[in-house]
Amino acid sequence: MASTLLLYGATGYSGRLIAAELKHRQAVQPGAFSIVLAGRNAQPLIELANALGTAYCVLDLEDGQAQVRRVIGEHEATVIINAAGPFARTADRLAKAAIALGCHYVDINGEADVYRKVDDNGTEASAANVALVCGAGFWAAASNLLLDAALQALALPENTELGAIRIAMSRIKTFSRGSAETVWESLRQQVLVVRKGRNERDAVDRLVLRHEPVGKLERRFNFGDTRPTKVDDWRIASAANLVDTLAAQRTVEHRRRMVRTIESYVEAGRLARAAYQLGGWLAPLVANRTVRTLAQQPIELLAAGPTKKEREAEPHLIVLEIEDCLHNTLIDWRWKTPNVYQFTAQLAVGVAVRLGTGARLKGFLTPAQVLAATEVMQYPGAGTLRNCLLERRRGT
Known part of the structure; x- marks a missing residue:
């Protein structure tokens, strides 16, 4: 069964690069996964989804955990990719939602305090057989x-x-x-x-x-x-x-x-x-x-x-x-x-695809526990x- 990769923050600068990279990887691995673009603002989200030929969902983290989990759950996400900063406002919420739903979490956060906060969820993630990879960008x-x-x-x-x-x-x-x-x-x-x-x-x-x-x-x-x-x-x-x-x-x-x-x-x-x-x-x-x-x-x-x-x-x-x-x-x-921005998209998608297509990993992980440098050096x-x-x- 194909996995579903849900990209939150898809219409931001890095989000658009990641969305394009997801489409590229999907063409290379046909049938391996489907893509759902997510974000707060409907109009740019619809335009991007139509341009790329993907599904989409309007998702506002301010609506509360119950609503966030319901929307993500409706799309049966296997992996949540978080590209929406400031990550101090989004990372912990989406990581907790991922654990509750039993899906993996990946972000491109570059803030040290956020990294440690997501790390605090590692034990709970491991118990739920969920992987959390914070800092999967450049x-x-x-x-x-x-x-x-x-x-x-x-x-x-x-x-x-x-x-x-x-x-x-x-x-x-x-x-x-x-x-x-x-x-x-x-x-x-x-x-x-x-x-x-x-x-x-x-x-x-x-x-x-x-x-x-x-x-x-x-x-x-x-x-x-x-x-x-x-x-x-x-x-x-x-x-x-x-x-x-x-x-x-x-x-x-x-x-x-x-x-x-x-x-x-x-x-x-x-x-x-x-x-x-x-x-x-x-x-x-x-x-x-x-x-x-x-x-x-x-x-x-x-x-x-x-x-x-x-x-x-x-x-x-x-x-x-x-x-x-x-x-x-x-x-x-x-x-x-x-x-750095192009490489961020390649790395984040590489981690998400690996987790979404069968890697049996759990807990708080570094990118190197999911990917190897030798395979990344083959990226364009x-x-x-x-x-x-x-x-x-x-x-x-």
């Missing part, structure tokens, strides 16, 4: 797949202690409105990092979350994607409050490793770095409701997101560095990916992996 998923592949490639004994895992993303030049809002919100949050800690009661080492002031941590990373490396390929990135850090922690624990530190970084130009370093001073101001309302106005004037031409002209690079406890480099990988536009450490050893 943020979290891409670096998570890369890290999981790296930990397997190292082939180290279980519980081997590593020194550091650092994830870095190249600069995003063209933002969607939703991404701009997330960046603005991040200015009033401290940066989450993972550190090795010890529980004094049972003397067991664990990975624990710590907070660092915004703008405190900066490093140079090699963002070059050609050989040989040039001097200007080494650019500064600032530590950021990314879900990638939380997903990395879960993957390290899943692979039974220990690491002293996990940090995530984003490349930034001089002006962006200066603004970010002022984040600690700006935090009380950003938290003010009046200031936030005023700041929202220019964000709303932005285009919904980059055009197709802009997406094609702006691929991205993920850097993964892993060191041992003596600061020796074990992994130095570069992955050139499609534009997904670049090859560069092993820069191996290149240096060979002198290339």
